[in-house]
Amino acid sequence: MAASRRPRSQARPQGRPLASAPGASRDALLDAAASLFGERGVAGTTTAQIAARAGVTAAMVHYHFKGREALLDALVEERIGPLMAFVWGPMDASEPIPRLVEGLVQRLLEGPGSQPWLPPLWVREVLSEGGQLRERVLARLPMAKVEALGTALAKAQTRGEVNPDLEPRLFVLSILGLTMLPLATARVWGRLPGTAGLDASAVSRHALALLSAGLRPSRRSR
Amino acid sequence: MAASRRPRSQARPQGRPLASAPGASRDALLDAAASLFGERGVAGTTTAQIAARAGVTAAMVHYHFKGREALLDALVEERIGPLMAFVWGPMDASEPIPRLVEGLVQRLLEGPGSQPWLPPLWVREVLSEGGQLRERVLARLPMAKVEALGTALAKAQTRGEVNPDLEPRLFVLSILGLTMLPLATARVWGRLPGTAGLDASAVSRHALALLSAGLRPSRRSR
Amino acid sequence: MAASRRPRSQARPQGRPLASAPGASRDALLDAAASLFGERGVAGTTTAQIAARAGVTAAMVHYHFKGREALLDALVEERIGPLMAFVWGPMDASEPIPRLVEGLVQRLLEGPGSQPWLPPLWVREVLSEGGQLRERVLARLPMAKVEALGTALAKAQTRGEVNPDLEPRLFVLSILGLTMLPLATARVWGRLPGTAGLDASAVSRHALALLSAGLRPSRRSR
Amino acid sequence: MAASRRPRSQARPQGRPLASAPGASRDALLDAAASLFGERGVAGTTTAQIAARAGVTAAMVHYHFKGREALLDALVEERIGPLMAFVWGPMDASEPIPRLVEGLVQRLLEGPGSQPWLPPLWVREVLSEGGQLRERVLARLPMAKVEALGTALAKAQTRGEVNPDLEPRLFVLSILGLTMLPLATARVWGRLPGTAGLDASAVSRHALALLSAGLRPSRRSR
DNA sequence: TATGAATGAGTCTTCATTCAT
DNA sequence: CATGAATGAAGACTCATTCAT
Numbered sequence: 001m002a003a004s005r006r007p008r009s010q011a012r013p014q015g016r017p018l019a020s021a022p023g024a025s026r027d028a029l030l031d032a033a034a035s036l037f038g039e040r041g042v043a044g045t046t047t048a049q050i051a052a053r054a055g056v057t058a059a060m061v062h063y064h065f066k067g068r069e070a071l072l073d074a075l076v077e078e079r080i081g082p083l084m085a086f087v088w089g090p091m092d093a094s095e096p097i098p099r100l101v102e103g104l105v106q107r108l109l110e111g112p113g114s115q116p117w118l119p120p121l122w123v124r125e126v127l128s129e130g131g132q133l134r135e136r137v138l139a140r141l142p143m144a145k146v147e148a149l150g151t152a153l154a155k156a157q158t159r160g161e162v163n164p165d166l167e168p169r170l171f172v173l174s175i176l177g178l179t180m181l182p183l184a185t186a187r188v189w190g191r192l193p194g195t196a197g198l199d200a201s202a203v204s205r206h207a208l209a210l211l212s213a214g215l216r217p218s219r220r221s222r
Numbered sequence: 223m224a225a226s227r228r229p230r231s232q233a234r235p236q237g238r239p240l241a242s243a244p245g246a247s248r249d250a251l252l253d254a255a256a257s258l259f260g261e262r263g264v265a266g267t268t269t270a271q272i273a274a275r276a277g278v279t280a281a282m283v284h285y286h287f288k289g290r291e292a293l294l295d296a297l298v299e300e301r302i303g304p305l306m307a308f309v310w311g312p313m314d315a316s317e318p319i320p321r322l323v324e325g326l327v328q329r330l331l332e333g334p335g336s337q338p339w340l341p342p343l344w345v346r347e348v349l350s351e352g353g354q355l356r357e358r359v360l361a362r363l364p365m366a367k368v369e370a371l372g373t374a375l376a377k378a379q380t381r382g383e384v385n386p387d388l389e390p391r392l393f394v395l396s397i398l399g400l401t402m403l404p405l406a407t408a409r410v411w412g413r414l415p416g417t418a419g420l421d422a423s424a425v426s427r428h429a430l431a432l433l434s435a436g437l438r439p440s441r442r443s444r
Numbered sequence: 445m446a447a448s449r450r451p452r453s454q455a456r457p458q459g460r461p462l463a464s465a466p467g468a469s470r471d472a473l474l475d476a477a478a479s480l481f482g483e484r485g486v487a488g489t490t491t492a493q494i495a496a497r498a499g500v501t502a503a504m505v506h507y508h509f510k511g512r513e514a515l516l517d518a519l520v521e522e523r524i525g526p527l528m529a530f531v532w533g534p535m536d537a538s539e540p541i542p543r544l545v546e547g548l549v550q551r552l553l554e555g556p557g558s559q560p561w562l563p564p565l566w567v568r569e570v571l572s573e574g575g576q577l578r579e580r581v582l583a584r585l586p587m588a589k590v591e592a593l594g595t596a597l598a599k600a601q602t603r604g605e606v607n608p609d610l611e612p613r614l615f616v617l618s619i620l621g622l623t624m625l626p627l628a629t630a631r632v633w634g635r636l637p638g639t640a641g642l643d644a645s646a647v648s649r650h651a652l653a654l655l656s657a658g659l660r661p662s663r664r665s666r
Numbered sequence: 667m668a669a670s671r672r673p674r675s676q677a678r679p680q681g682r683p684l685a686s687a688p689g690a691s692r693d694a695l696l697d698a699a700a701s702l703f704g705e706r707g708v709a710g711t712t713t714a715q716i717a718a719r720a721g722v723t724a725a726m727v728h729y730h731f732k733g734r735e736a737l738l739d740a741l742v743e744e745r746i747g748p749l750m751a752f753v754w755g756p757m758d759a760s761e762p763i764p765r766l767v768e769g770l771v772q773r774l775l776e777g778p779g780s781q782p783w784l785p786p787l788w789v790r791e792v793l794s795e796g797g798q799l800r801e802r803v804l805a806r807l808p809m810a811k812v813e814a815l816g817t818a819l820a821k822a823q824t825r826g827e828v829n830p831d832l833e834p835r836l837f838v839l840s841i842l843g844l845t846m847l848p849l850a851t852a853r854v855w856g857r858l859p860g861t862a863g864l865d866a867s868a869v870s871r872h873a874l875a876l877l878s879a880g881l882r883p884s885r886r887s888r
Numbered sequence: 889t890a891t892g893a894a895t896g897a898g899t900c901t902t903c904a905t906t907c908a909t
Numbered sequence: 910c911a912t913g914a915a916t917g918a919a920g921a922c923t924c925a926t927t928c929a930t
Contacts, residue, residue, distance in 0.1 A: 270898090
């Protein structure tokens with residue numbers, strides 16, 4: 001997925017044999033922060049650990065960013081923001097609900113789901129109460145799109161096209177709970193016997209099966 | 223919910239007016255830890271904060287428990303364990319799938335869902351990779367029951383009674399994603415306009431609507 | 445050696461079936477303190493450890509003694525003091541030097557040397573600079589006797605009866621260095637191969653051999 | 667004494683006026699630790715005290731060394747080790763016993779004896795049971811040399827060249843007891859009247875007088 | 889850009905001491 | 910006599926941050 005790829009490699013100016021590309025260690029710090037935050041959570045990660053994984057000293061965190069808080073800002077802005085845009089940007093609320101949901105799930109898996117660090121980070125630091133990225137991320141969330149999905153769902157329910165027992169305002173959360181949550185726990189769940197083969201596509205198939213069947217109005221209510 | 227109530231209080235021998243019941247501050251520490259962990263996460267909570275909320279000094283954490291780690295052990299053992307037992311204990315894998323799922327969801331909401339601190343704690347510290355209670359909780363999880371649910375689901379699929387596109391091994395996670403996750407984010411989601419009224423019963427209704435419809439085999443496949 | 449024996453056993457009043465004799469736990473605390481101080485040093489021993497070895501709680505240290513410092517006072521007074529008296533009391537400075545030294549060494553081994561805790565305690569907390577019992581012990585040391593030994597030695601040197609190259613003021617220290625020090629390091633030295641059988645009597649023989657030969661005036665100087 | 671001198675200072679590259687030499691505060695911490703350990707013992711010295719004497723904050727102890735234990739390791743390695751090598755390295759077990767002993771005593775006084783902190787540290791933390799440096803130091807002690815001295819002594823006894831009543835295995839301890847012990851107690855002993863002038867050379871003369879006379883076979887036994 | 893040295897505030901933990909029972 | 914509960918002060922250690930080089 002292109003949204004989160006760093007321009008470094010393609011934009012590297014040919015010519016002087018740079019020891020390292022400009023911005024390289026800044027990017028490395030953001031990468032290191034993302035992966036460590038995914039593994040241990042924001043509160044459980046020190047700036048020294050981030051720097052070590054990036055191959056520099058802790059002082060560099062304060063050179064490239066103003067401090068720890070600014071690093072979080074940059075992470076949301078430059079790494080998480082593009083992924084949110086990738087998911088919600090293409091959504092067209094005028095499409096039929098099933099297609100709409102299918103598109104969202106597919107993009108969730110292709111975008112955020114392709115970054116191993118994002119699902120745990122999202123579940124822990126955005127969805128969980130008191131998450132350290134919650135404020136920052138919520139401020140950048142395309143609320144209009146999110147609400148439009150709810151509205152479209154409610155209208156479809158009044159038209160009898162969608163299971164009327166669903167709660168439109170909880171529907172977005174259900175999608176996240178059926179996609180990001182399983183991805184966030186992948187390694188945990190791998191403990192259960194016979195769960196070795198559960199990858200992103202399995203999660204995708206399962207979520208879509210449950211959602212598409214769950215959205216359909218029941219036979220009786222027809 | 224009875225499972226998490228401590229029997230000590232009712233067993234308190236009436237007679238001398240005790241300054242405070244025996245074990246009172248120990249319990250207060252566990253309560254304080256639970257609520258703070260729910261609010262800020264384990265890594266984001268200091269022992270001093272726990273002690274302060276319990277109304278004692280930080281040294282008491284080391285008096286009643288041997289240290290921070292032992293406090294986590296006690297929390298899992300005495301506060302979370304009973305809730306897991308409450309949820310999984312009554313499950314009878316020989317019941318029909320819809321009833322089985324309904325029972326689980328109901329008990330999840332009645333037990334863990336009734337403790338404001340548990341859903342965020344569960345999502346953050348158990349389900350998330352690197353969660354600080356993951357190991358401890360997983361060790362106490364009734365794995366046999368969890369697997370029995372998956373097996374029952376798979377068999378029902380071969381009998382054509384359940385949506386064959388679902389992945390049995392992901393089903394438990396789906397239940398958690400549709401119950402604990404929305405509860406964990408309740409206050410976050412309360413930001414969206416018109417979500418003030420979303421309480422545990424709304425979550426329950428929505429989850430059951432999605433699950434029961436989603437479990438049903440599609441008309442075509444019949 | 446009788447000086448350090450606690451009167452408890454022989455003085456126990458027959459009659460009431462006491463759960464424990466009066467003063468029992470006080471004595472137990474002093475014993476525990478002595479042995480722990482010998483093993484780990486004063487600074488390395490907590491009151492809780494002392495209490496635990498004595499089979500009581502730490503609060504008892506403050507019941508029987510006013511506090512940690514008072515415990516040290518009592519230890520010096522009741523356990524170390526009698527041993528010092530046992531060693532120095534019988535010394536008669538008018539005796540010939542060899543007999544005098546022999547008596548001291550013998551009593552050092554019989555008294556202090558019979559208590560496993562004393563030699564390390566003495567070396568560490570009395571002889572070593574900054575030792576925590578130094579002040580207390582030195583205040584009780586029979587200085588007159590100690591100086592009398594030095595004086596007797598100096599006089600014997602002028603009479604040509606004793607090696608004139610010795611320094612009388614260092615002689616007491618030499619005796620301690622040849623008796624208490626080896627006893628204090630017994631277990632350490634046990635590391636060397638073939639040192640298993642080195643007990644108090646071996647130390648005594650060696651020290652006396654070195655001292656008596658060392659005191660004799662050399663043939664040339666006669 | 668050269669053995670303990672750090673080569674860093676002489677290797678300092680002349681040129682820019684350095685605010686402080688590289689490794690300066692690390693060395694200062696080791697120096698401070700050594701002197702404080704000599705004065706108060708290891709258990710009686712806090713890292714804050716060490717840092718204060720070195721003129722830095724306590725955090726620096728954890729910056730330069732990984733922690734208190736590692737500081738002890740470094741102290742043994744960099745400060746005590748060279749002194750042990752200085753004492754034992756030149757020892758040649760084939761020399762006649764008197765010369766051998768004389769050399770050891772001389773080097774003990776010139777090396778370890780020249781560092782005011784070492785004798786008390788050695789007596790308290792190496793020789794005393796439970797001493798906090800015992801394990802570390804003993805692991806670095808040139809055991810072969812120590813044993814060679816005992817063997818040489820035993821052989822000389824069978825040849826009738828040495829007092830046969832001495833115990834070869836205790837002889838090393840006797841040397842330490844006659845050199846390190848008086849030095850360790852120097853300030854204590856200074857309390858006695860007329861001991862002001864007792865310095866290292868007095869200790870050396872006294873110890874050699876006692877040892878050389880004590881080693882000689884008695885006239886009768888010849 | 890990048891580092892090593894340094895720090896102050898804060899965290900967990902230990903400990904002697906107190907006190908009601 | 911003895912204990913359990915509780916505390917304040919101090920211990921080792923961590924960490925984000927600063928700064929001269």
